Amino acid sequence: MNKLVLATSLFVLGFLPAKESHPITNTHRSGSYSSEEPGLGLEQWDYSPRLPFHQNLLQETPDDSRATAQRQESSLVTLGYTISNSQTTGERQGGEDMFRSRRYNSKPNSLDLTFHLLREFLGMAKAEKLAQKAESNRLIMESIGK
Amino acid sequence: MSSGFKVPLHILLLWLVILQGQARYIEKNEVVEDTLGLLNTELKRELSQGYIYSRNLKCVDMLSVDGRFTFSADQPQLHCGTFFIGNPDEIISLEYNYVNIDCQGGDFLKVFDGWILKGEKFPSTLDHPLPTSERYTDFCDSNNIRTEIRSSQNVAMLFFRIHTPGNGFTLTVKKLVNPFPCNVISQTPDGRFTLVIPHQKRNCSFSIIYPTEIRISELTLGHFNDLQIPAQSCAGATDFVQLLGGNRLDPSRMYPVADICYSFSGPAQMKVSCDNTVVRIVSSGKYINRLTFEYSQLGRHELDKQNENGVEDFCYAAD
Numbered sequence: 009m010n011k012l013v014l015a016t017s018l019f020v021l022g023f024l025p026a027k028e029s030h031p032i033t034n035t036h037r038s039g040s041y042s043s044e045e046p047g048l049g050l051e052q053w054d055y056s057p058r059l060p061f062h063q064n065l066l067q068e069t070p071d072d073s074r075a076t077a078q079r080q081e082s083s084l085v086t087l088g089y090t091i092s093n094s095q096t097t098g099e100r101q102g103g104e105d106m107f108r109s110r111r112y113n114s115k116p117n118s119l120d121l122t123f124h125l126l127r128e129f130l131g132m133a134k135a136e137k138l139a140q141k142a143e144s145n146r147l148i149m150e151s152i153g154k
Numbered sequence: 155m156s157s158g159f160k161v162p163l164h165i166l167l168l169w170l171v172i173l174q175g176q177a178r179y180i181e182k183n184e185v186v187e188d189t190l191g192l193l194n195t196e197l198k199r200e201l202s203q204g205y206i207y208s209r210n211l212k213c214v215d216m217l218s219v220d221g222r223f224t225f226s227a228d229q230p231q232l233h234c235g236t237f238f239i240g241n242p243d244e245i246i247s248l249e250y251n252y253v254n255i256d257c258q259g260g261d262f263l264k265v266f267d268g269w270i271l272k273g274e275k276f277p278s279t280l281d282h283p284l285p286t287s288e289r290y291t292d293f294c295d296s297n298n299i300r301t302e303i304r305s306s307q308n309v310a311m312l313f314f315r316i317h318t319p320g321n322g323f324t325l326t327v328k329k330l331v332n333p334f335p336c337n338v339i340s341q342t343p344d345g346r347f348t349l350v351i352p353h354q355k356r357n358c359s360f361s362i363i364y365p366t367e368i369r370i371s372e373l374t375l376g377h378f379n380d381l382q383i384p385a386q387s388c389a390g391a392t393d394f395v396q397l398l399g400g401n402r403l404d405p406s407r408m409y410p411v412a413d414i415c416y417s418f419s420g421p422a423q424m425k426v427s428c429d430n431t432v433v434r435i436v437s438s439g440k441y442i443n444r445l446t447f448e449y450s451q452l453g454r455h456e457l458d459k460q461n462e463n464g465v466e467d468f469c470y471a472a473d
Contacts, residue, residue, distance in 0.1 A: 009158070016162045017169065117313040118270045119214065119235045123363055123401070123429040126271065129216035129237065130341060130363075137218045140207050147205060 206326075211236060218341060220329055222251065225314070226322035236312040237269060238305070242338040242347055242360075244329040246305040248312070250293070252324040255316055257294035263323060265291040265303045266311040269339065274404035277307060277337035281357045281405065281434075304330070307337040339363065343451035348444065355439030359405045359432050365452040365469075366431040368397060369423040372446040373414060388415035392438035395445055399428035399469055408432060409469075427452055428469030 121129075207221030213234040217223065225234075238246045248265055255261035267289040269276045279286060283306060291303050303310075316322060334350060336358035343364040351358060375393045388394045394415035400408030411426055437443045 009161075012162050013165055016166050117235070117264060117266070118273045119311075119313075120272050121214075126237075126363060129214075130239070133216040133218040133237075133239065134341060140219050140221075144205070144207075 217327055220327055222324060222326045224252075224322065224324040225316075227316040227319050229319055230317045232315050232317070234314050234316075236314075238310040238312070238327060239339060239341055240308040240329045242308055242335050242340065243332050244308050245332045246308070246310040247302060247328040247330050248304075248310065249302045249326045249328070250323060251326055253293060254321045255293070255314075255323065256318055256321065259317055261294070261316050261318075261321065262314065263293035264313045266313065267291075267305050268307065268337075269309050269311055269403065271403040274402050274407060276309065276339060276361060276403045276405070277359055278404045278406040281337055281359050282306065283356070307339075308332070308335065309339045337361075340449070344449065346446075346448045348446040349433075349435055351435060351437040351443045353439055353442060354437060357434065357436050359434045360447075361403075361405065362431045362449055363403075363429060364431070365425075365427040365429070366449050367423060367425045367452055368431065368433060368447055368449050369421045370395075370414070370433075370445065370447045371421050372419045372444070374417045374442070374444040375415065376417065376441045376443075388413040391415035392436075393441060393443055394436055396432075396434040396436070397424055397426065398432040398434055399426040399430070400432075401429040401469060403430060405432045405434055425452060426469070 207219055209221070209223060211217075211223045211225040213225075213231050214236075216237040216239065218239050223236075238248070240246055253263065255263055267284065268282065275282075275286070275289075282289065291300060312325075314323070334352065334354075336349075336351070336356060338347070338359075339361045340347075340363075343362065343366065347360060349358055349360060373395060375395070394413055396410055397412040397414075398405055398408040399411045402408055408428075408430065412424055414422075431449070433445070433447060435443060435445055
């Protein structure tokens with residue numbers, strides 16, 4: 009009996025073709041996605057900070073507010089060097105060396121923002137990030153729904 | 155049909171069914187945390203390639219998102235800069251896509267590895283692996299042409315000056331994972347973070363540019379088998395934690411509020427009512443040092459209250 013069972017098993021294994029098994033997958037997806045659809049692709053984000061930037065920098069007095077504004081705007085970025093243009097070809101090589109030397113020997117560039125302004129910028133950057141994430145999620149959900 | 159023949163016949167039929175039937179994989183159900191994990195590979199690729207966030211840069215700007223950003227001067231712009239900031243476990247990658255500036259005419263385009271504010275740098279020169287001169291990448295420097303620039307921490311800056319209207323540049327910002335963050339500026343006034351320095355001789359600073367309450371929940375300094383005896387002072391300690399406060403960006407120019415040079419677990423809190431609070435860990439490289447802390451912004455009413463730590467509130471008093 010046992011021999012019969014064994015023989016039967018060997019017979020079946022030896023002569024019947026084995027078929028590969030495959031997972032059941034849904035290979036058909038309806039709809040299509042295109043980056044050319046409206047709202048996708050490169051998109052300009054209309055972003056205008058509501059920060060009263062120049063007003064924060066200014067300590068305005070009625071008399072010299074304009075002069076103060078110009079002075080404070082120009083002091084926003086501190087530069088340790090000035091660049092002069094070389095006009096003649098003879099001076100150009102020496103000018104380039106001097107130019108490069110000034111760059112390496114110059115003080116580091118800097119922005120003269122207060123911590124308060126820096127926090128304002130951080131808040132705006134965070135708001136932009138959240139809005140961009142929301143937009144990205146909206147596009148994904150739209151694609152899923154198609 | 156005899157009973158002796160039925161059994162092998164049934165076995166035969168059973169084998170036929172097994173070999174011709176459809177097999178199924180054991181499907182493993184996972185909670186998909188990533189929204190895009192629900193989508194197939196092709197769709198994910200299309201989504202990521204088809205949508206790149208972009209906008210125009212302003213003269214002074216801050217970016218915490220990935221994308222492509224363009225600056226075009228409508229008038230001479232002589233004093234401009236862009237701050238980049240990412241999550242604590244990220245570094246910034248900048249890639250120039252298009253640059254049209256007149257270097258010989260006085261324009262410049264420089265990336266700084268860190269932030270500079272009023273001449274003060276973060277990370278400080280004591281905490282950054284590169285000297286200051288190497289932290290600048292000047293586009294106009296023909297000896298150092300790089301289209302992609304990476305920061306060493308989660309912050310970076312771009313300085314630029316453009317004289318000619320119509321000139322400008324386009325760059326792509328991406329964030330890359332940093333598995334062992336060291337120097338960090340927090341984007342938010344509240345949060346929780348763990349600093350791990352695994353056998354590295356380096357100093358790491360975590361900066362929170364708000365008046366803050368710090369709660370250290372766990373500190374491991376040195377080998378965990380060592381007997382940790384609270385020292386009377388941290389003089390001579392090779393591995394220790396500093397809590398700094400000040401109204402400056404550079405941690406090396408801030409006031410030390412507290413030094414901790416022994417391991418402990420359990421909350422230890424400190425309120426620092428300065429514009430900038432820094433948790434700094436000095437590591438000799440002999441051990442794996444680990445620091446976990448939470449931080450939250452001090453409200454205005456808390457700034458007005460007397461400091462509970464008994465430490466003179468030098469920052470707020472100075473205002």
